Amino acid sequence: MKILVYSVLLLGLSISCSADEKDATLSQKPIQVAVNQSGNNSEGAYASASGKLVAKNAVNVSTRMMGYITGMKAEVGQNVNAGQLLVSINSTDIQAKGGQANAQISQAQANYNISKKDYDRFSNLYKNQSASQKELDDMRARYEMAKAGLDAANAMKSEVNSQYRYTNITAPISGVITAKFAAQGDMASPGMPLLTIESPSTLQAQVLVSEQNITLINQGMPVKITLKSTNQEIAGTVSEISKSSANTGGQYMVKVNVSNSANLLSGMFVNVQFPFKNAGKVNQDFQESVMIPKSALVEKGQLTGVYTISSNNTAVLRWVKTGKDFGDQIEVLSGLNSKESYIVSAQGKLYNGAKITTK
Template identity: 20%
Template sequence: MFVRLLIVFTVLAALVAALAYTKYSQIQRDIAIFSQPMPPPTVAAAVVTARTWEPTLAAIGTVRAVEGVDLNNEVAGQVRDILFESGTLVKQGQILLQLEDDVDQADLEGLRAAERLAQIKLDRNRALLKDRAVAQGDVDETLAQLDQARALVKAKEATIRKKAIRAPFAGQLGIRQVNLGQYLAEGSAIVPLQALDPVFIDYALPERDLAQLRVGQTVQARVAAYPDRLFAGSIQAIGPGIDQGTRNVPIRARFENRDLALRPGMFARVATRLPAQDAVLTLPREAIAFNTYGDSVFLIEERDGKTQVQRRQIRTGAVRGDEVAVLDGLTAGDRVVVAGQVKLTNGQEISIQPAKDQPDQTAADQARPE
């Protein structure tokens, strides 16, 4: 019995020893692995380049028609003819709508008859005046009657003309708002009319930019309806004053619109182009860390045969697309980290993986000044 127990304890002791040895070996392997230095993080790099820079002043604006009205009638009447279709292009002076004017035409004939009678009386009295058969007062009275008759004829002709609604300028019509046979009171809305070529874009810029603005300056715009298209125009007018609420200066730019792509009311992103500047240092926007304490980048340096990074404070300027102008803190040819900055610290060794469309190390060395 004792021998059996001894054998059992011996076997258990051997199993425990084997398990302990196995665990010890695993711990030693883990210690060896973690004691090895971590591989340097891989980052993408960009080279600071000097190029010709065309700065712009960005703003948002609204497209407006050069001429735009809601046509209405000056005199009341019933619609006799509608001579247009919604959305069509019309010429200046084209008749769009005719109100009923039969009664006015009949009244005009009567007034013209009265005018002719007054003219006959005046001619007869002037002839009799030579023979002293009538007094000068009779001639003056008939002359006044003729003038009155002529005035009534002109007034009636004006009323008849107002019953023919014409396009005050060339443009495109909107949606018709009247129907045939409808009675229109004075001032009733008939149809919108917009002149769409050219068009204006109204926008505003901060007052600090006023000294950089001038009439005729090139302006570019984009609209949501045509995201891949760039519209070109120029400043036509700069407001004489500054808005006290926003401290902005109002600006109006003129754009050619032959294909009628720009429509009144569109939201537009506007860029006012400034004179080009030579040898401006630029960096991709993603290379810069923007914060309230200043902008910074991770500068790539070679030290003791190792590629390391150091945080460098810089001063940035204007932004154009994905590029940012660098005013201070870097020189042409410097390399900075463009991706992977979050995991970096000062003096840390790195491995560089060139980003797409970025120069490699050889190109960077060639670009670095002597």
């Protein structure tokens, strides 16, 4: 009997609570929300590609000489100016060759002076018919040989002087030293890179684009560049488009000039968004993007959703699948199309079934 009484009491309480909740829901004031109207969230067709920032002007510093490095006035991260001395290489062998070249020049000069005097004297004798034609020809041949010997000695000296330039290596451009491949005391060899210098004032993004999208990209096309580390968005312009994928694993290299490279560093990873707007013409290679603000997302555990509006002006939580970030925007892959409205912000706490009114 007691159990029956308790059951009746509990049933009455539950009916009373349900009625109260229903009355509270009916009497609740609508929550004012801001809505993104249909079509405003579509950025059009696009393709995106990942890559990194690189210096547009970058050089590897090397030498044509073999010898020990006697001086290394360069460190990674150091700012250098064009013409600044960076590396010195032992020049003992070049100095010895220079001495030999000077001795050969002196000898060749002496031979040239003697042969010239003899040729001038026999020329006068020939004019006075005191020397034969053969004697004059012999003197002319000695003179020309001596002149050729002097020219060869001077050329050797010039070669030695040119090699001197590679014993004192200077910076070819102004920039920052980003890599160092040798140290003082190491043996340098011809063609071996010693340093890398990059000019950070001109950066560009290098990305790989698939064959489905490469034909849709044009030189000079404006693009959006998003830094993956900070989600900072900057503008860029397509500068170079590779027409071959033989050396890039079946994808095509695209280089994008960065409009503002202040506070950016070479090597930063980026995502480049290429817009394809074609005045209503639809191409199967296009991907229709739905971009919404990150602030409109609702996260519950591992699920991500966005509030939409029902026909009864109530909030409906819609689960969506998100893609890549583009600054303060995020790509929606499924769960919401470009023709649907969604709630951006609300002046109150939203929940499924909450009454809403738009601003």
